[in-house]
Amino acid sequence: MLHLFNSMGRKVMPFQPSDPNQVRMYVCGPTVYSFAHIGNARPAVIFDVLARILRAQVPSLTYARNITDVDDKIIAAAAADGVTCDEIAARFTDAYHTDLSALGVEAPDIEPHATAHIGPMIKMIEELIGSGHAYEAEGHVLYHIPSFSDYGKLSGADPDEMLSGARVEVAPFKRDPRDFVLWKPSKQGQPGWDSPWGFGRPGWHIECSAMIRTHLGHQIDIHGGGIDLRFPHHENEIAQGTKAHFWVHNGHVTVSGAKMSKSLGNVLLVRDILKDTPGEAIRYALLTAHYRQPLDWTHDTPRASRAALDRLYGALRDQPTAEPNAEDIQPVLAALSDDINTPAALAALHELAGKVHTSSNPKRQAEIAAGLRQAGAFLGILQQDATSWAQAGAGETKRIEALVSERVEARANRDWNRADALRDELLALGIEVEDVGNKSRWRVRA
Structure with missing residues (x-):
């Protein structure tokens, strides 16, 4: 109820x-x-x-x-x-x-x-x-x-x-x-x-x-x-x-602890976030805090939400079609029925994903994965093809590597303005670049 x-x-x-x-x-x-x-x-x-x-x-x-x-x-x-x-x-x-x-x-x-x-x-x-x-x-x-x-x-x-x-x-x-x-x-x-x-x-x-x-x-x-x-x-x-x-x-959405306002220049438009972040990851992020509590949007929020979805979709990959078990779905429904407790519901989804990986019974794995997908539908997530989601992530990796390579070339040509602009673009994607001699290494910002 x-x-x-x-x-x-x-x-x-x-x-x-x-x-x-x-x-x-x-x-x-x-x-x-x-x-x-x-x-x-x-x-x-x-x-x-x-x-x-x-x-x-x-x-x-x-x-x-x-x-x-x-x-x-x-x-x-x-x-x-x-x-x-x-x-x-x-x-x-x-x-x-x-x-x-x-x-x-x-x-x-x-x-x-x-x-x-x-x-x-x-x-x-x-x-x-x-x-x-x-x-x-x-x-x-x-x-x-x-x-x-x-x-x-x-x-x-x-x-x-x-x-x-x-x-x-x-x-x-x-x-x-x-x-x-x-x-x-x-x-x-x-x-x-x-x-x-x-x-x-x-x-x-x-x-x-x-x-x-x-x-x-x-x-x-x-x-x-x-x-x-x-x-x-x-x-x-x-x-x-x-x-x-x-x-x-x-509750309100704040940006790095501050109220959004034009005077602070921190108003985040959905369409701007969508340029670098899948819509489903934005949706996931908006569900990570209880709806009655403030939700703080930081530089790392899109990356963290996308990584969480990577883990959930990873449990759905290569799983055959199966009928879900109501008992698997129940913890998610119970959380949502308890004053729309989306953080608890998301935790229950991740627990289901873990069970897919730890089960040694292929039939049971498929059954849990079906429950994971059906439970995700109540939150409006996990309805894409899992392989397509993974391929989109791979495409993002290629994009990052292309930007890093372009920045290496700009540094080699001593085009420091372009190199700085590319560094800022990478930072906006949550990527830090470390320069070692004439080479550069990148990593996801912690």
């Missing part, structure tokens, strides 16, 4: 859907104004694993993950590029799909776009005004936080500290500084729609609430996203009327 940590209540609980035959899960997707970074990829991978677990345990799952395609950041990106907001949104939606596909993330059952749900958003806003939770002021419609007594229950945020990190505009027309925007006016040239409050566009928070209600109903089983969304986004969704049995949040 699946157990999950519920952010509402802050404890691990048995997962009991409102309808055992039909589970409904919604995960906040990207705001499509730029390429996805590794932090954006983590919730996509984590909730992809959760969807796989649920599909194995319940008769039916409806999984929705939205696209936010109207937002101030999209407007700014369009202005900077001299194109329309629709062009920016379409470009980066396609890029998001491409990058996630490379990581083995399956498409959700439903992928609603915010701009296709303006009508439901306007209706919800009208309902919130009618119930006394929202008010109109100077062309804006704002949610009045003091009208909702349970505000802060999900995040445990102190009411006096709620403005910190909430990204709310402190405006003179607000009844309370914490009140957030449900609808705002659009300037000429900005995307907008006609509404009872004038030409404008929705606030971010109402978008998800309206899309959930449209596609999944008034009560869902799981609402997921990154920990940064717990407050204020998910807190605001609850105030708007979104109801979920479980609120599930994954």
